[in-house]
Amino acid sequence: MSLKDSLIQAIAEMQEEEAIRLTRAMVDGGASPMEVLDAARQAMDIVGQRYEKGIYFLPELMMAGEILSQMAEIVKPLLAQAPAARKHGRVLIGTVAGDIHDIGKNIVVFMLDVNGFEVMDLGVDVPPQKFVEAVKEFKPQVVGLSGFLTLAFDSMKETIKALEAAGLRDQVKVMIGGGSVDEHVRAYTGADAWGRDAMAAVNLARQWIGG
Amino acid sequence: MNRRLFVLACATVVEEMVPLMPEGAEYEVLDFGLHVNPEQLRQTLQQRIDALTAPYDAIILGYGLCSQAVIGIQARQSPLVIPRVDDCIAIFLGSRDAHREQHAQEPGTYYLTKGWIEVGDTPFTEYERMIQQYGQERADRLIRLMLAHYTRLALINTGQYELEKYREYTRRTAERFGLRYEEIPGSTALIRKMLYGPWTPEEFIVVPPGGIVRYEDFFPPSGDAGSPG
Secondary structure, X not given: OOHHHHHHHHHHOOOHHHHHHHHHHHHHOOOOHHHHXXXXXXXXXXXXXXHHOOOOOHHHHHHHHHHHHHHHHHHXXXXXHOHHHOOOOEEEEEEEOOOOOOHHHHHHHHHHHHOOOEEEEOOOOEOHHHHHHXXXXXXXXXXXXXXXXXXXXXXXXXXXXXXXXXXXXXXXXXXXXXXXXXXXXXXXXXOOEEEOOHHHHHHHHHHHHOO | OOOOEEEEEEHHHHHHXXXXXXXXXXXXXXXXXXXXXXXXXXXXXXXXXXXXOOOOOEEEEEOOOOOOOOXXXXXXXXXXEEEOOOOXXXXXXXXXXXXXXXXXXXXXXXXXXXXXXXXXXXXXXXHHHHHHHHHHHHHHHHHHHHOOOOOEEEEEEOOOOOXXXXXXXXXXXXHHOOOEEEXXXXXXXXXXXXXXXXXXXXXXXXXXXXXXXXXXXXXXXXXXXXXXX
């Protein structure tokens, strides 16, 4: 088994120390940061599938997130040296008002970050007006609204309305995600797109901004 | 004359329904664990509904929107009745409005009831498994992340049973995980209406036989959720 395959397996099996050891080994062996991150992505796919099948639960998602952020610490200095370190574009993100869940959002922030986007994270329970202010200051091309509860759907809708009212809606693409968000919710909230997972968010940002 | 009712309810919700169940109503309880997988919950609900041979005057779901698990469900021979709420917390608190009010007050609230404590796998019960599997240090790290931004552990008192045991548990759990314990008043108002009516369009979705539960039933396109569809 290659180092990369072992790393994928270690992450998927929640072997924290082994995953960190293998990440270092890959980097020391001259692997590119993108290759390490690709291993992370593949492992997250496996973890996501196991979660959907009921083999893994929330703690496993958290554990995987923990392993990922430690891997990011190892890889990030190398990313900064890489020629493609230039940021592709800006993404503003936050969990909408009335929702305090951020496990999924944090994974999205992480994936956007390591894929070369400049991310501003407003945190949780973010009122629509705060998104409006941040769009004015940060001037993102993409706004990501996250929410886990079905109670968040109305907050997403209100946030997008607030962007419209401020005359900013045409300047940004809005993507939504989290919990049971789907095409129904996208249509209801007036978002431009929705995504099932962190990689979907990266792909949408790429599609809209390039990179 | 008694209506022929069939109640299909989640294990947590049924705890609150059983004491009020109309005479002659039939009911079936579904596993609480289904709620984490909406697709599986949807399939299970549909299978159980399909398995009912005789038509009923109503099949009442002891569920809310529940991560959209009820969207797409259909009963061929009987009307389907579903409270127009996000989840069971609104059922325990007595209305959708009461839920939204509590939630707006403190979004970082984890709600517990007798049913949740007895059958629920909550982050608090999960914690024990995490210690076994990942060790104390990691379990502590993970639970901190899982409960990040949660501030309050609220025990809903629906007044239907002796609460001391659950009060004790909730208080202890709150203390252990650094949350503020609070007991908040629940209500059986919505459960009574589920079982006895009236099923007003403001509070209920009533789908005629053969009809399908739609997203728009919960979120009318106009945005005024709760208005007659």
